[in-house]
Amino acid sequence: MKDTVEGSLRALDARTSGIYNLGSGQARSFNELVDVLNKCLRTNFQADYIDNPHAHYQNFTQADLTNARSALGYEPRFPLEEGVRDYMQWLYG
Numbered sequence: 809m810k811d812t813v814e815g816s817l818r819a820l821d822a823r824t825s826g827i828y829n830l831g832s833g834q835a836r837s838f839n840e841l842v843d844v845l846n847k848c849l850r851t852n853f854q855a856d857y858i859d860n861p862h863a864h865y866q867n868f869t870q871a872d873l874t875n876a877r878s879a880l881g882y883e884p885r886f887p888l889e890e891g892v893r894d895y896m897q898w899l900y901g
């Protein structure tokens with residue numbers, strides 16, 4: 809989340825209008841997110857899998873940071889694990 813806030817603030821001052829993908833530039837799976845949450849929360853929940861009701865669901869996403877890097881000087885600095893940990897600390901204090 810910290811990276812996307814920084815990227816958004818940089819976009820406010822961008823010299824040209826454009827579409828800037830923000831993220832880590834590294835694909836992460838739903839299962840990895842479940843693992844990160846389990847570690848942060850000290851739980852051992854298992855993911856529930858359901859049939860996807862959306863015919864055009866995009867199964868794979870990975871932010872292309874080319875434009876954000878060149879136009880905004882954006883570079884992700886915070887891994888998913890750190891962002892989830894910070895959010896959990898904020899949420900549960």
